[in-house]
Amino acid sequence: EGLVLKQGTEEWKAMNNKVREACENYGCFLLLVKDEIPMNLREEMVAAMKALFDLPEETKQKHTSPKPYQSYEGKSPVIPLNESFGIDNACELDAAEAFTNLMWPQGKPSFCEAMKSMTSKMMELNLIILRMILESFGLGDHYESHAQNTTSAFRFMKYKAPPPSNINNALGLVPHTDKNTLTILCQNDVQGLEILTKQGKWVEVMVPKEAVMVFVGDALKAWSNGRLHAVTHRVMMSGDKERYSYALFSLPKEEVVIEVPQEFIDKEHPLLYKP
Ligand code: AKG
Numbered sequence: 001e002g003l004v005l006k007q008g009t010e011e012w013k014a015m016n017n018k019v020r021e022a023c024e025n026y027g028c029f030l031l032l033v034k035d036e037i038p039m040n041l042r043e044e045m046v047a048a049m050k051a052l053f054d055l056p057e058e059t060k061q062k063h064t065s066p067k068p069y070q071s072y073e074g075k076s077p078v079i080p081l082n083e084s085f086g087i088d089n090a091c092e093l094d095a096a097e098a099f100t101n102l103m104w105p106q107g108k109p110s111f112c113e114a115m116k117s118m119t120s121k122m123m124e125l126n127l128i129i130l131r132m133i134l135e136s137f138g139l140g141d142h143y144e145s146h147a148q149n150t151t152s153a154f155r156f157m158k159y160k161a162p163p164p165s166n167i168n169n170a171l172g173l174v175p176h177t178d179k180n181t182l183t184i185l186c187q188n189d190v191q192g193l194e195i196l197t198k199q200g201k202w203v204e205v206m207v208p209k210e211a212v213m214v215f216v217g218d219a220l221k222a223w224s225n226g227r228l229h230a231v232t233h234r235v236m237m238s239g240d241k242e243r244y245s246y247a248l249f250s251l252p253k254e255e256v257v258i259e260v261p262q263e264f265i266d267k268e269h270p271l272l273y274k275p
Helices: 010-025 037-053 094-102 108-136 141-148 218-223
Strands: 028-032 082-088 151-161 170-176 180-189 193-194 202-204 211-216 233-237 241-250
Touching: 010 028, 010 108, 037 108, 037 151, 037 241, 082 094, 094 108, 108 141, 108 151, 108 180, 108 211, 108 241, 141 151, 151 170, 233 241
Parallel strands: none
Antiparallel strands: 028 211, 082 151, 151 241, 170 233, 180 211, 180 241, 193 202, 193 233
16 A cells, blocks of 8 residues: 555565565466555446446447457457447547447446546556566666657456356466566456466465455566466356456557566576577
8 A cells, every 4th residue: 555655665565576486476466555545536437337337249249350359359258248338548638539439429428537547556556566576687787768668558368257057166267378568357246256376286366355466477577587477367157246457557668579588598598589
């Protein structure tokens, strides 16, 4: 809590080390963000998403993009419970307005405001965590160029409750690692997230109400020469409630080449990834 205020203090340094250890050992961690992301904004975001997913199928299908994971996706035979939308540069009002104008003929200012406010806060958090990781490796001076080379994508997801024939453990989202740098994931109070430990065991994650889940993505793993772990995760749905989640993915801008810093390369850690 109070992440911004703590920067530079001893407590901050101790926290950075904890974050790094979690990223090395598990590739993810839970962060309580009562101050950074107010509860009322989380509630507004979920209410806005409910209105969006309740739109007719043909309206939702208007949201298309040539980029992977960005179009509206739903009714996939592999994960029929899942529906999702992806939006590029969601922190920018233009992007939010273009999206809502497509979904609602009169636009939807309340949706735009919730999304813009939420994505800005999530991006700020994303960059703070990136700074913590860099500083814990003694590479704080890499932060500015990382931050400048970073862009973001936002995604919101709805998972229907499973059918009565499969009320326990229906697949909501297939196992995957995130391809980007760092992911911040928020959800409503319906659990279902699972991670695969390095020992090969699926573990359920109980995400507290005021927490977000943070994932290391493949791009950050590559930058760290494999020192940070990109964890495989999935969603399994049980019970009779709908799950809503949304994630802010930070990623390198298109023209950026990921290069492993010299500090990560030595005899015991030969270069694993070419630029
Ligand atoms: C993803 O979008 O990459 C996720 O893993 C989402 C997981 C969730 O809905 O909790």
